[in-house]
Amino acid sequence: MVFIKNEVDYSLYLVTDSTMLPEGKTLYSQVEDALENGVSIVQLREKDAETKIFIQEAIEIQKLCQKFDVPLIINDRIDVALAIDADGVHVGQDDMPIPMVRKLVGPNKIVGWSVGYPQEVEQLAQWGPDYVDYIGIGMVFPTDTKKNPKKSPMGPRGVARILDALENHGVDWCRTVAIGGLHPDNISRVLYQCNSGNGRRSIDGISVVSDIMAAKNAGTAAKNLRDLLDKGYYSFVNLQLSISTIYDVDFSSHTKRFLEQVAKNRPLVQHITNKVHQNFGANITLALGSSPIMSEIKEEVNDLAHVPHSALLVNTGSVTPLDVVKAAIEAYNCVRRPIVFDPVGYSATTTRIVLNNTLLASGQFTCVKGNTGEILSLAGFSGKMRGVDAHDGNFDKDILIQATREVAFRFRTVAVCTGELDFIADGTLGGTYSLSDGTRDRVLEDLPCVVVSNGSIPLMGDITASGCSLGSTIASLLGGANSDENPFELVVAAVMLYKEAGRLASLISEGSGSFSVQLIDKLHNCFRSNPRIWAPKIETLN
Numbered sequence: 001m002v003f004i005k006n007e008v009d010y011s012l013y014l015v016t017d018s019t020m021l022p023e024g025k026t027l028y029s030q031v032e033d034a035l036e037n038g039v040s041i042v043q044l045r046e047k048d049a050e051t052k053i054f055i056q057e058a059i060e061i062q063k064l065c066q067k068f069d070v071p072l073i074i075n076d077r078i079d080v081a082l083a084i085d086a087d088g089v090h091v092g093q094d095d096m097p098i099p100m101v102r103k104l105v106g107p108n109k110i111v112g113w114s115v116g117y118p119q120e121v122e123q124l125a126q127w128g129p130d131y132v133d134y135i136g137i138g139m140v141f142p143t144d145t146k147k148n149p150k151k152s153p154m155g156p157r158g159v160a161r162i163l164d165a166l167e168n169h170g171v172d173w174c175r176t177v178a179i180g181g182l183h184p185d186n187i188s189r190v191l192y193q194c195n196s197g198n199g200r201r202s203i204d205g206i207s208v209v210s211d212i213m214a215a216k217n218a219g220t221a222a223k224n225l226r227d228l229l230d231k232g233y234y235s236f237v238n239l240q241l242s243i244s245t246i247y248d249v250d251f252s253s254h255t256k257r258f259l260e261q262v263a264k265n266r267p268l269v270q271h272i273t274n275k276v277h278q279n280f281g282a283n284i285t286l287a288l289g290s291s292p293i294m295s296e297i298k299e300e301v302n303d304l305a306h307v308p309h310s311a312l313l314v315n316t317g318s319v320t321p322l323d324v325v326k327a328a329i330e331a332y333n334c335v336r337r338p339i340v341f342d343p344v345g346y347s348a349t350t351t352r353i354v355l356n357n358t359l360l361a362s363g364q365f366t367c368v369k370g371n372t373g374e375i376l377s378l379a380g381f382s383g384k385m386r387g388v389d390a391h392d393g394n395f396d397k398d399i400l401i402q403a404t405r406e407v408a409f410r411f412r413t414v415a416v417c418t419g420e421l422d423f424i425a426d427g428t429l430g431g432t433y434s435l436s437d438g439t440r441d442r443v444l445e446d447l448p449c450v451v452v453s454n455g456s457i458p459l460m461g462d463i464t465a466s467g468c469s470l471g472s473t474i475a476s477l478l479g480g481a482n483s484d485e486n487p488f489e490l491v492v493a494a495v496m497l498y499k500e501a502g503r504l505a506s507l508i509s510e511g512s513g514s515f516s517v518q519l520i521d522k523l524h525n526c527f528r529s530n531p532r533i534w535a536p537k538i539e540t541l542n
């Protein structure tokens with residue numbers, strides 16, 4: 001069979017492994033069940049099989065694939081692929097060089113290559129369109145399938161970097177599948193987050209091994225994956241993800257409504273936060289009418305996530321054991337409860353960059369909030385931070401807007417950048433994703449974005465953990481909201497409310513000490529004592 005190359009369907013790419021078959025199942029029966037339920041391409045990968053057995057298996061699987069009109073790719077063994085006239089071959093970086101592979105298999109076969117770094121894309125560009133038809137990008141997450149992995153997991157952001165490299169080098173002929181540790185609990189998120197920065201391309205498919213090969217019912221497993229691919233919508237939080245259009249109206253009425261919901265629903269905000277922030281953050285949370293719980297125990301994250309109107313604040317200011325934070329992120333994502341992430345001192349040290357990146361790769365966040373230094377470095381715009389405080393420099397407003405949008409887009413989140421002006425961008429794209437064609441030409445400049453101002457309030461920067469407590473405020477409003485509210489509007493309201501409390505507190509404070517106390521009072525009394533006082537302004541960028 002000759003497949004028209006740019007019509008090959010890479011969407012659900014099964015890689016076989018006979019070493020993990022469950023009792024009573026064969027390689028043949030698993031592949032057959034998978035093909036019946038939506039697998040669109042098969043790679044025979046039998047690292048330990050002897051040649052004769054491998055060929056026998058290949059011939060059997062080939063007949064099966066032909067029945068379903070699905071291409072069969074052979075891993076590594078060019079000789080086997082040629083001997084049985086398979087549809088293509090897949091080789092890794094340490095296998096036979098691509099030009100030799102192409103010379104041996106001829107122009108019509110599908111050639112796939114494993115790619116782990118953006119630099120490898122330069123090589124693809126040099127070879128041009130006649131060499132590699134698709135690349136397997138990975139590994140995305142840790143996996144047991146690779147015995148001695150040479151690469152460390154790249155996460156969705158690593159995949160996005162490779163998609164960027166493909167775009168930058170004009171490698172438009174090459175299709176992509178993501179591979180490594182992909183399972184039903186993370187596939188929607190990978191599809192949602194893996195896009196090139198220009199919005200023009202997303203991955204063409206996902207590649208799975210164990211989820212199908214080790215499944216007791218490979219048919220159900222394949223069907224489940226097929227449904228995720230076709231769904232096009234990732235409902236990661238129990239709120240209304242449609243794109244908000246009403247953020248340029250009077251926000252004081254929204255804020256009042258959100259605070260009433262907090263009062264009624266009494267959200268429980270789990271804080272995994274730095275030691276400096278703990279007491280202040282707990283008091284700010286209580287002042288708003290929500291309940292804080294400072295908990296860093298792995299055993300209870302599930303119970304806490306299941307409490308009605310739970311929300312999680314992850315603040316990496318003083319470092320909590322990674323496994324605890326990851327377990328908490330997983331637990332809240334699993335029940336679709338909001339998570340606010342505050343990457344404190346993101347680029348101050350290499351340790352912090354690695355830690356924050358690891359956590360950012362481990363889940364889906366409803367909001368990512370940072371000061372200018374954190375957001376600029378997260379967006380890849382600037383060098384090292386000196387510590388946990390924002391940059392001293394006065395940054396151009398346009399640069400901060402761009403950085404905030406970049407973070408929002410990359411992490412598919414509502415991003416907040418704080419300072420005298422606060423910038424908020426909505427990168428959630430209504431929770432939608434699609435294979436291959438990126439974000440359907442929606443680009444950074446299209447993301448809804450607002451700038452919140454309320455005059456200069458230097459005292460807000462003069463107390464420690466004021467940014468951290470904005471995180472508590474955002475988490476309280478997100479947690480307390482009814483499910484028909486929109487996360488972007490909730491975050492905008494939280495930022496405005498906090499800014500206004502800061503302004504009112506600063507009017508009656510003698511210095512930073514009394515300011516801390518007054519800030520708590522003002523949040524406590526907002527909309528209770530004098531609902532008419534509301535000064536913050538909002539500038540809508542689109």
Ligand SMILES: Nc1ncnc2c1ncn2[C@@H]1O[C@H](COP(=O)(O)OP(=O)(O)OP(=O)(O)O)[C@@H](O)[C@H]1O
Nearest residue numbers: 371418419420456457458460461464465466467468
């Ligand atoms: N000069 C200022 N004028 C008005 N508001 C400010 C000013 N500086 C900071 N803020 C407000 O104070 C809060 C904290 O912002 P900042 O950028 O200082 O955060 P941060 O550095 O993360 O704080 P921390 O790490 O101490 O918790 C935000 O709500 C921000 O809007």
Ligand SMILES: Cc1ncsc1CCO
Nearest residue numbers: 274276317318344388465
């Ligand atoms: C001072 C400090 N150090 C680590 S976290 C933190 C709180 C403000 O970000």
Ligand SMILES: [Mg+2]
Nearest residue numbers: 344371467468
């Ligand atoms: Mg901060």
